Structure formats: structure tokens, C-alpha cells
Amino acid sequence: MAVDKLVEEYKRTHPKSGELHERAVKVFAADGTTHRVRIRSPYGPYITHAKGSKKWDVDGNEYIDYVMGHGSLILGHSHPVIVKAVQEQMAKGVHYGDNHELEVEWAELIQSVMPSAERVEFFACGQEANLIAIRLARIFSGRRKILRFVLNYHGWADELVLEPSTPGIVADEVKWIPYDLDRVEEELATGEYAILMTEGGGARMSGQIPLDFDFVRALPVLAHKYGTVWLLDEVVTGFRDTPGGFQSLVGVKPDLTSLGKCVAGGLGAGVLVGRADIMEVLSPKTPKNRQVIRTGTWNANPLTCAAGVAALKLYQDGEPQRKASELAAYLREKGNQVFKEKGIGGWLYGRSITHVYLGPFDFKPDETMPPTKDVDKIMRLETKVRLSHHLIQRGVSTMSARMFILSCVHTIEDIDQTIKALGDSLDAMIAEGTIS
Ligand SMILES: Cc1ncc(COP(=O)(O)O)c(C=O)c1O
Incomplete structure (x- = not known):
């Protein structure tokens, strides 16, 4: 046969x-x-x-x-510039357990190509950026629920999986809806949603189900009308088609953007960028009942930062x-x-x-x-x-x-x-x- x-x-x-x-x-x-x-x-x-x-x-x-x-x-x-950066950093130390200049430089480089990145936070992978985004949005809005589109993937954690029918998940606060602006408005108008999540480019890997640009432009308008935070998941699309990501192609400024994949030149990382007023809850000056505690062993480790800095410099001119x-x-x-x-x-x-x-x-x-x-x-x-x-x-x-x-x-x-x-x-x- x-x-x-x-x-x-x-x-x-x-x-x-x-x-x-x-x-x-x-x-x-x-x-x-x-x-x-x-x-x-x-x-x-x-x-x-x-x-x-x-x-x-x-x-x-x-x-x-x-x-x-x-x-x-x-x-x-194994781009030679990334290999060199990683090899040199390896010899200087992979984890200082302390602040270092490369993390600042990497964050500044991201800001230089992505105007929505008023603040930058590093994580070990893309889904971690999405998870913290949910927590930040909940505190910012005082609401619990999450609005998402069908077949959008944001990670394998309970709230982020592809399908509501995924065995073993508890995602009671999540609603999956089709790409339909009337449905988006109907849900947002309930005033219950903390966050609206959208995969950059469209469902699955930059648009296996492509997104109409006008549809994307309508999302922040609707989200803001009803007090919901809009997250654009650019884990795949970030730095891919333009230095500024899918948001610069479409001409939108998300409240929060998650990044991953290309952001660290091939090493593992996730990044959440966005509005300073939403990220403010990470500050130790924020009252304890609104404060988000920031931890994570691999956040901005020098090895990943070295690769990220080298990659961002190569991405900058497009x-x-x-x-x-x-x-x-x-x-x-x-x-x-x-x-x-x-x-x-x-x-x-x-x-x-x-x-x-x-x-x-x-x-x-x-x-x-x-x-x-x-x-x-x-x-x-x-x-x-x-x-x-x-x-x-x-x-x-x-x-x-x-x-x-x-x-x-x-x-x-x-x-x-x-x-x-x-x-x-x-x-x-x-x-x-x-x-x-
Ligand atoms: C759109 C999107 N968001 C988030 C993630 C999760 O990123 P990570 O695997 O780095 O946690 C992925 C992974 O493929 C993805 O495609």
C-alpha cells in the first residue's frame, strides 16, 4: 500500500x-x-x-x-552575532542573581522599536507574560473575567489554552467568542471583563485564520468604551514582519503586549510591555492590597539578555x-x-x-x-x-x-x-x- x-x-x-x-x-x-x-x-x-x-x-x-x-x-x-554574544556572556556568568546593565539595554531597545512599551517586564517564556497580564488587568479594572477569541492560543496554562474543552483545565472566568465585533461589544457591555486578549496576526502563528486590520483597529476602541484592558499577544508576531510588530503594521497601540520567541534571538524568554499606569501595580510603592509581587528565577538572566540585545540590534533597521x-x-x-x-x-x-x-x-x-x-x-x-x-x-x-x-x-x-x-x-x- x-x-x-x-x-x-x-x-x-x-x-x-x-x-x-x-x-x-x-x-x-x-x-x-x-x-x-x-x-x-x-x-x-x-x-x-x-x-x-x-x-x-x-x-x-x-x-x-x-x-x-x-x-x-x-x-x-546559530546566527554568528548571537553565538558570539552568548559565548562571551557565558564566560562572564549566566546568572548574577542581581541587577545588570544588559537587562536595561534590552528593555530600552524594545522600547525604541515599540512605542506602546512604556514599561517592560521580563519573564521565562511567552505564556508567563500573558499570565501576569491577566493579573495586572484584574487589579487595574477591579474585574475578574477574560474575553478571548476561538482558536487563539496564548500558552498551555488554564486560561490560555486553545480550546475551552481542554481536559483538566479550570477556566470558569474565561469566555471564548468568534471573530465578530457585535459579539465583542455584547460581551464587553456586560462590564464584567478585565481583559480582552487577541493573538497578533490572527489565530495561530501570525494568522492561520487571518485577522482583518479594521477588525483589529476596532478592538481597543470597544475595550476602552467598556473599561477593559486590551492585550495584543505578539509572542509570534513581535519583530517578525516589522521591527515594531503586528501593532505597527495595523497602526494600533495596545494597552499591553506580550512578546516571546524572536525577542531573545532564539533563547527562551517572555516579555510584557505596555502602559505605565497598568504596570504601576508592580511598584513596591503601590498599596499592598493592589501590589503584584514580581518573582521568577530566569527573568532577565544575563545569558538571555545578551542574546536579546544582540538580536534587537539586528532587528532595528528592519x-x-x-x-x-x-x-x-x-x-x-x-x-x-x-x-x-x-x-x-x-x-x-x-x-x-x-x-x-x-x-x-x-x-x-x-x-x-x-x-x-x-x-x-x-x-x-x-x-x-x-x-x-x-x-x-x-x-x-x-x-x-x-x-x-x-x-x-x-x-x-x-x-x-x-x-x-x-x-x-x-x-x-x-x-x-x-x-x-
Ligand atoms: C501566540 C502565542 N502566545 C503565547 C505563546 C506561548 O509562548 P511560550 O511557549 O514561550 O510560553 C505561544 C507559543 O507558541 C504563541 O504562539
Whole structure:
């Protein structure tokens, strides 16, 4: 059977990864993996090293990488400037347990590109920034409830997960609603909401379900009308398409913005930035009954700060973002030709994170599609997972073929090779009957 052929071929070319997978399933409960997206059938490759746009596995297979550190590596793998900064800092100490200049410099650099960042707070990861945002908003507004959009992801903590039906969560104060301004107003008008959370770019990784810019512009207006704090989650979009993030593309000034991924040049960090009057509750001068106590072992550790400072300096002139965007546009143009030539209902859309639509068109595709109401079609995963298996066997690594995450160090040759792999994968899928 064709399906087995692909799996058999994969096993033949990935024997050492297979051995590691056998060891891994005895330690990691999630089919031997450490993250949901790394679960693959029969198993994913085990990577030994990465450089620029490429990574290599234990069996010597080479991949053009479009996972790019889950979107944190717009500068590519092991950018020499980041490597130097981290190596130098490593020798000077990774954790002083005290204040240091790099944290100030990193915060100032963030402020220099993001005008909404009146104050800056560092954390260990993006979801921590979102969690503290909820607490700050609750104190600021004197309310408890959280308003969110369906299929927006803000982390794995109870209030931040993708779906209300997630087993094990307690999220009684959270309401998930569709992208509908009337619904937003109806909920906000109850006067019960502390915070309105919105994923930058749209639901999932910078807009798998793209957001209409006018819709985004209406959100702070409505939030302020009803006394709710508006948070824009730019963990993915921060520094990605412009130095100033999705907010500068749209022309909005959120009350609070969460950042992560690219902010630390590939090291782990989260940042919350925003209005000084909301962040004021972190001050020890605030009365105890309104004061938020600020802790966290890894906040602004010097190693991460060194990488963050080096990265921000590279982001400032917008050159990495411009290159990544140009390369992504080339990928979309060529990829969409392939879908058309093969008569497949497929479309690539987005920005430097380019999303994949697979399914029948009952709308006219363009650069900003699909229409946000077509959530189910966009999210349809089965065919994409199959495509991702074909792509990985042809040296192209993606997150379940849901998207291609570009960096500024991908090359035209990488993309031409990717387009060839896409065409060959689609041919193979047509032949085996998994796409039509
Ligand atoms: C939009 C968004 N917000 C928050 C997070 C959580 O960030 P972290 O994994 O750094 O906690 C993610 C992670 O993918 C994300 O995509």
C-alpha cells in the first residue's frame, strides 16, 4: 500500500532516529516527544545540529528548516552575532542573581522599536507574560473575567489554552467568542471583563485564520468604551514582519503586549510591555492590597539578555524582516503556481510565516485569504500531516505542513528546492489517493 511505502522508506532512511525513538518512548509519555508538534508517525527525526536555514539528523539527512525554533529564529540557526554574544556572556556568568546593565539595554531597545512599551517586564517564556497580564488587568479594572477569541492560543496554562474543552483545565472566568465585533461589544457591555486578549496576526502563528486590520483597529476602541484592558499577544508576531510588530503594521497601540520567541534571538524568554499606569501595580510603592509581587528565577538572566540585545540590534533597521518577507512572498508565488498546475485546491498565504490552505475553494483566493469564517477548512489537518510526511522525506521540515516559517537566511535555492519537493509530494499524494 502506498501509505506503507512512505513509512517504510522513512524507516529505511532514518534508522538511528528510530533507535532514539525507542529509547524516548520509555521516558517521555507523549509518544517519546517533548512537544505536541513533534509527535510524528512513525517518529520524527532526531536532530544533531543546525546552521542558517538547515538542520541535520543523526542519520545524516539534511533538511531545509521551516520550523525555525517554533518561530523564534527569524535570524536563522546559530546566527554568528548571537553565538558570539552568548559565548562571551557565558564566560562572564549566566546568572548574577542581581541587577545588570544588559537587562536595561534590552528593555530600552524594545522600547525604541515599540512605542506602546512604556514599561517592560521580563519573564521565562511567552505564556508567563500573558499570565501576569491577566493579573495586572484584574487589579487595574477591579474585574475578574477574560474575553478571548476561538482558536487563539496564548500558552498551555488554564486560561490560555486553545480550546475551552481542554481536559483538566479550570477556566470558569474565561469566555471564548468568534471573530465578530457585535459579539465583542455584547460581551464587553456586560462590564464584567478585565481583559480582552487577541493573538497578533490572527489565530495561530501570525494568522492561520487571518485577522482583518479594521477588525483589529476596532478592538481597543470597544475595550476602552467598556473599561477593559486590551492585550495584543505578539509572542509570534513581535519583530517578525516589522521591527515594531503586528501593532505597527495595523497602526494600533495596545494597552499591553506580550512578546516571546524572536525577542531573545532564539533563547527562551517572555516579555510584557505596555502602559505605565497598568504596570504601576508592580511598584513596591503601590498599596499592598493592589501590589503584584514580581518573582521568577530566569527573568532577565544575563545569558538571555545578551542574546536579546544582540538580536534587537539586528532587528532595528528592519532588514531581517524585509528579507524574510521577500523570501516568503517568493515561496507563495511559486508554491501557488504548483497548486494551480496540479489542479489542487491549495493556497499559500500570509507574511513571513506563510500558511497552507488545503481544500476546495468556495471563495476567491488572494494574498490575505482565507475568509476568517472558514475556520474548519483552514484547520483541517489530516491532509496537511500527510503532506508534511512527504515533505520531510524530501528534505523539507515543517510544523505538520500547516505553515512555512521563514528566516532572513533562507535562500532562493532553498525555496526552489522546497517548491520541487512540494510538487513531488503532491504528485505522490495524487498517486496514492490522499489528495485530489
Ligand atoms: C501566540 C502565542 N502566545 C503565547 C505563546 C506561548 O509562548 P511560550 O511557549 O514561550 O510560553 C505561544 C507559543 O507558541 C504563541 O504562539
